[in-house]
Amino acid sequence: MSETFTQPMMNRPGVPQVSLLTVTSNSPVARQVYRMTLKGDGVQAMVEPGQFVHIKCGSSASPLLRRPLSICDVDRKKRELTIIYRVEGEGTRYLSTLQSEDMVDVLGPLGNGFPLGNRDKADRVLIVGGGVGVPPLYYLSKCLSKRGARVTHILGFNSQEDSFLTDDFHQLGETYVTTMDGSLGHKGIVTDIMAHWPPESWQAVYACGPLPMLKAIEQHMAGAYQTEVYLSLERRMGCGIGACLACVCHTPDSAISYKKVCTDGPVFKLGEVIL
Amino acid sequence: MSETFTQPMMNRPGVPQVSLLTVTSNSPVARQVYRMTLKGDGVQAMVEPGQFVHIKCGSSASPLLRRPLSICDVDRKKRELTIIYRVEGEGTRYLSTLQSEDMVDVLGPLGNGFPLGNRDKADRVLIVGGGVGVPPLYYLSKCLSKRGARVTHILGFNSQEDSFLTDDFHQLGETYVTTMDGSLGHKGIVTDIMAHWPPESWQAVYACGPLPMLKAIEQHMAGAYQTEVYLSLERRMGCGIGACLACVCHTPDSAISYKKVCTDGPVFKLGEVIL
Amino acid sequence: MTTSAKRRLEVQLGPVRLKNPVMPASGCFGFGREYSRFYALDRLGAIAIKATTKEPRFGNPTPRVAETPAGMLNAIGLQNPGLEAVLEQELPWLAQFDVPVIANIAGSTVDDYVYVAEKISTAPNVAALELNISCPNVKCGGIAFGTDPHIAAQLTKAVKGVSQVPVFVKLSPNVSNIVAIATAVEEAGADGLSMINTLLGMRIDLKTKQPILANGSGGLSGPAIKPVAIRMIYEVSQHVSIPIIGMGGIQSAEDVVEFFLAGASAVAIGTANFVDPYICPKIIDELQSLLDRMGVEYIHDLTGMGWKHGSAKA
């Protein structure tokens, strides 16, 4: 496997590489949602919140492509990476069958994550997540909290059964939960809660979730020019490293200008790309 | 999986069925050769020496087809089936990675095995095996020994490193081993040893192994009309149950007459098919 | 079961009504005998039997199959017991089951096809013919019929002239313009299409340095070809008004629905029978619950939905 091939820049922070990681745990945290921890030297390279890894699901030719999954947490001391994924199709179903000691072929870290900027104690920061957009925000919130920023979280799920990580977020700061059916927290969507504050009250807003949610946030924040807003996007991917052009999105500059979600993103500043 | 589908004739001896069996052991017994034991109710149906099972290697679309492997031993009390396989390509490589508790999708028992006939104490029987043709002969020899037949074994391998089951055969009766390089037993091939006895000395001869070996045995036994000679053949298979016509061989009757190795065989009486 | 529950899987292939849309594909089910050991064949929507030729055929030398990523190659070479044996033994045996037979026929001249079509279409349980104009395995055989619109149309017309039952034409995917062939055979009177037959493929053995199949090349089937089948059915169904039996790599109820969305009105399952002998009745069962989950009442409502209400074009 890949480990035998000379990797000139092994385990250097931020530099993508292929590593074989060992599953240390893998169990359900919500309906069809699993949390997996993976251990190995390759984890040393994973530093930036909002980056993702590209995972080979099995060693056969089918499923063929890697699957992009966000880095949800990193413990560099324990050399452990956490991902949280929902079982959607063949690839994630395969992941859900893995057990401790199984090996996984991981390419990462990939992409540009959430810029932490100069966040400090004075800053009020809003983090908004929906569904399986929530995982990368956990590592982000940890990093921001470490810097002392006052972080507010709004997490949206379909229902209580689909919710996860809510306790963990509570420990990092003020946390609001919304569900479509009202089975947990507020009945409704994340922007209902956002409406409680004027958009300018935040020095920064970070969001990841389904496209309609991101569009609603874009609209809500439209006039707040002082606030830095970062949105993390999803696209079907081929290579994950910028070579195949599967994952592009338009930018406002021209009809042919574009950004690649895998390398220019997945996190973009509001307005940088057309949602 | 298949177990949920109504199988009208579950676990009836000799009737092929799909069952999920549990791996109880799987370890190397020679160079690139593994012995695997599988447990489950489906094993109750496996009764005839020389029959085979058709195994799905993994749950993905690739590798697609099942792999035919001979029944090497059956313990109906423990509901345990033994197979011995050499790692050749993708399918057997997959099997070699399985561990205790893993599940395997097995279709069987398939085919017509070795007829035990009226073998009894008075009979002298010869069993000749080559390479991975040896496994089905073990269960055959056990069945014959139970009936009291005096069994002689000749087992051919490439070298000592490739040999397996030789001790087990010794316990069942007189056993000669040949290797191509002389690293174990006689240096040479199985027919060198066969030549020590006149062909008519055997009431029955049973053989399984590579085609050149079977052809040599056919030639050696050519005049011994009193001796029942049974040969087990190999063919690339599709269905394993007689439907696809992948596995045919010609018979002497006419240009279009044929037998299917998967259902008419894999064991044929000498002369029944053209080798 | 309510009436609607019973009828939700019913489909109409022109004049032929099937209780459900799932049939084993020709050549992958023999004449049904082997699979009758696993389940009652009455459960099937129909059975497409092994290609029948005028005379019995042994077919190609072995090896006749090889494996490929998510697929397999076959070069069986139309082995079959010949028209007479099929009429006297196989079809009467199949008549014990309440299931219509689709008789796949092959030949190397128009006369061969016409001869077989005329006779076999009179068998009481043969509901339709399936003209195998695309089998890639027989040298100087079917391949030419399936790759030229004129020749395909001529053959269709000739067979239509003698057949007592509807005629489905089974198209070869190894062509530059599948729509041209499809519309030509429709004009020539075809009552429906079966698509797709196998893609031409080959594997070479590194040890012998020769093709694995004794025949050299063979027909590629299985999941690997599914996207090719979907694309062709999606295109052709927008240009013809006769029903399509879809096939190529189907392994699940989800796959069946994908073929319906592309434009199929029924499906055939080939290679998957080798992997799981119970696959056909399993998929029939699973279709019921899949339609529930999708909120679809009748499966026939799905035919062509991939393009009927969409804007995307092939």
Add this chain to the structure above:
Amino acid sequence: MTTSAKRRLEVQLGPVRLKNPVMPASGCFGFGREYSRFYALDRLGAIAIKATTKEPRFGNPTPRVAETPAGMLNAIGLQNPGLEAVLEQELPWLAQFDVPVIANIAGSTVDDYVYVAEKISTAPNVAALELNISCPNVKCGGIAFGTDPHIAAQLTKAVKGVSQVPVFVKLSPNVSNIVAIATAVEEAGADGLSMINTLLGMRIDLKTKQPILANGSGGLSGPAIKPVAIRMIYEVSQHVSIPIIGMGGIQSAEDVVEFFLAGASAVAIGTANFVDPYICPKIIDELQSLLDRMGVEYIHDLTGMGWKHGSAKA
């Protein structure tokens, strides 16, 4: 390393000599920048760059890729920065590596191709052109060139007339008679062939009931198509005397050898780069030990061995 060990992977593509036969396939490697983070590009036998067109193109809307059993569909739509940017930025950047570039070019008229060919063939590190006459993704684009022998030959002749370097023609597999196209472009002056481009395919989403790709259909690549590529190269290589760059689903050194046995003189690796960014140098390393195990001294000795010494015919 002995001289013979160093030279055992060398191959000659007509006038172009490569230090080893492995190159990334066009469109799967961009212009090399991304993969240069993973290994030194000098290790490659050559690099086939992303199709270049006269003007910059954005390509198709997303989703542009979908997965299929052992394969993938793409409908990128020839997105590229256009001839000028390729000449001014990409090719000069690539010139830092000791590796010949094969410039894949595309267009929708003969004039487009001629324009791009004339200019790009003068770049110092462009060793050959690869005429993409088969890209199935661009509406009214390449597809027509690749499916008609006359049109393909005309285009080849026009491009040969202006090119400063050898011209390889990349064939589409979506044709009835690949040999007819291959011999037509050989006669028109092609210096070599690249085969195969992607098969046309489609997937439909059960939830939206629409094709997954925004473009509807796309090009099927990956292991699923390997047997189709092997069959076509095996056939074509027996009818032409120009070298063939083989591609379609290569994942391992064993696959490379299979393509050589079929008739290829070099290989390109596409989709596998997405699965393992190190795949090209890995395969180059593994080829050495595979040739040892096979007892083969020079890899070029394997070209066409599948039919040269055998009796099997396609």
